[in-house]
Amino acid sequence: MNELKNDRYLRAVLRQPVDVTPVWMMRQAGRYLPEYQAVRAEAGDFMSLCRDPELACQVTLQPLKRYPLDAAILFSDILTIPDAMGLELYFTPGEGPKFRSSITCKADIDALKILDPEQELGYVMDAVRLIRRELNGAVPLIGFSGSPWTLATYMIEGGSSKAFTKIKKMLYCQPQLLHQLLDKLTYNVIEYLNGQIKAGAQAIMLFDTWGGVLTGSDYKQFSLFYMHKIIDGLYRENEGRKVPITLFTKGGGQWLEAIAGTGCDAIGLDWTINIADARRRVGRQVALQGNMDPAILYACATRIKQEVKSILADFGQGSGHVFNLGHGIHQDIPPENPAIFVNAVHSFSSAYHR
Amino acid sequence: MNELKNDRYLRAVLRQPVDVTPVWMMRQAGRYLPEYQAVRAEAGDFMSLCRDPELACQVTLQPLKRYPLDAAILFSDILTIPDAMGLELYFTPGEGPKFRSSITCKADIDALKILDPEQELGYVMDAVRLIRRELNGAVPLIGFSGSPWTLATYMIEGGSSKAFTKIKKMLYCQPQLLHQLLDKLTYNVIEYLNGQIKAGAQAIMLFDTWGGVLTGSDYKQFSLFYMHKIIDGLYRENEGRKVPITLFTKGGGQWLEAIAGTGCDAIGLDWTINIADARRRVGRQVALQGNMDPAILYACATRIKQEVKSILADFGQGSGHVFNLGHGIHQDIPPENPAIFVNAVHSFSSAYHR
DSSP, rough: OOOOOOHHHHHHHTTTSSSSBBBTTTTOTTTTHHHHHHHHHHHOOOHHHHHHHHHHHHHHHHHHHHHHOOOOOOOOOHHHHHIIIIIIIIEEETTOOOSSSSOOSSHHTTTOOOOOHHTTTTHHHHHHHHHHHTTTSHHHOEEEEOOOHHHHHHHHSOOOOOHHHHOOOOOHHHHHHHHHHHHHHHHHHHHHHHHHHHOOOOEEEEETTGGGGHHHHIIIIIIIIOOOOOHSSSSEEEETEEEEEEEEEEOOGGGGGHHHHHTEEEEEEOTTOOOOHHHHHTTSSSSSEEEEGGGGSSHHHHHHHHHHHHHHHOOSSSOOEEESSSOOOTOEEEEEEEEHHHHHHHHHHHHGGG | OOOOOOOHHHHTTTTTOOOOOOBOOOOOOSSSSOOOOOOOHOOOSSSHHOOOHHHHHHHHEEEEEEEEOOEOOOOOOOOOIIIIIIEEEEOTSSEEESSSOOSSHHHHTTOOOOOOOHHHTTTHHHHHHHHHHHHHTTSOOEEEEEEEEHHHHHHHHHOOOOOOOHHHHHHHHHHHHHHHHHHHHHHHHHHHHHHHHTTTTOOOEEEEEEEGGGGGHHHIIIIIHEEEEHHHHHOOOETEEOOOOOEEEEEEEGGHHHHHTTSSSSSEEETOOOOOOOHHHHHSSEEEEEEEEEGGGOOOOOOOHHHHHHHHHHOSSSSSSEEOOOOOOOOTTTTHHHHHHEEEEEEEHHHOOO
């Protein structure tokens, strides 16, 4: 395998010394980039783009050509797993993702497929291999999956949700049924992520987008428990290096201590948490990723730089910080603004690594 | 004025001894009740219901006839203020609230009306007077308003929002413009709430539904600062009793200390916070309201009772707890379930008040 030219991201996630704070952006390969929209138009629809390794590779690399980012992240969707398990994902313009079938009872869960990632999700594995080849060691490649809880919300609600009525009903009325689904998902997520690691992913990120709609006690039982199992089930080394794992629960700021206890290497923070407080609470155990409000990228250069400085100062001296947004980049951000952001992180952070 | 027969709610908000923990439900007068739907159908649309004091009074009292609740809350909508300021609120079936005009620039803000609540919002004041008369001292009446920040989100986005793109753009690119709007809203909210107090509201609740989408620092500057101003501007006594104020910021669990510092009497908690932790953090300064996940009301009687017991045990001995849901009741809750909930609070809580 090719030598890694820029390993800042991997070093920072493992709290090893770096020259400057590494930075990447959640959803960095996305609709705010006109070149992404061109490829997306070529592909036809969103899922065709995900299913075509050549095109997925192309859009993964696009933001790296524009900005000096310190990591690439596989372009894919968290819902490829439930799709491959048999629910048939589709997208209608202007609405969120939807499934042709949704989960309502034990029979539905029993019917879900146990996945072999090289079979049902071979297109993702091919994309990982292709991206690694094309990256040619420029920066590490992050693989990812949705958390079992987050995937289950879409599978039970049949798509996006605001009140999470159906899954909450199952949680409170038939908790064992929900656990059965989460167990099956956990198995598949482990296989999927180990597949990505074997194919060349050098770090892993688990997105728990909807863990924050749970009570603290339910979060631990129905979301964190399964993420912990996933961490325990993953290959933690590849090509002679540790494969670090970052857990991101949106709205999880109240549970950082519990998240740090899973054995993850880093916690992704949303923008509602002060990173100085987060470091005080868990910074001796894990690295922190985040956490600028993505909406700051609407602002002028001065304001963007001010916010970068403030977050760097809040984190303070030393390694263990991967700069990022607190959530995915908005689709209508002017593409010149991420350049200001990324460069600001690099130029203002060197003072914190002497 | 008529003597108050049940003052548990007022006593608990002021952390005075009570026999049992008082309980009410956010959005207790609402669509889950068939009798509400009947009145709503009679009224035609939602705003006609809000604008008719007789009907608003009728639906305010409906849940009290079904359940032994310890407080009534005025039936109205938080968007009556921006509507009266000139934006023209309307509702389309299946979608959220919308405004015919929205706020985009200084001229829009300058054009907004300064309100005299007995004029532009006289229908709300009439409803308050009527409800007080009909309640006849059975339980206290809570008046309410949306927080300036929360109202501003609807006024700038033109309705409901998911990403809050427009207001965040204003916040980061033209903060002074946003402050001007929040100032004007704050003035109107103070007038509106003082109008409600004069008309007979015995307690006040401020709903900051969208404060939780801000960073901690922005929350303090753009939401909490103005709620603090409102608290300072309200009549705090009426009919010889203190008028307690409860602040509810959904997603505000990380900022309880700052919220308690405003001089509010109680903090409303959403269900993501553990109430034992909240009490430890701020329970010597303020009372706590909440915080059962509203989705628990989908579950069976055993599960509902178990959750009530667990929250009571977490709060522990003594006064200072107003039991409630952590958010508004869902519209498809079977109406027999709130009875189980309310009775459970009363019967299991007496042990904590000996």
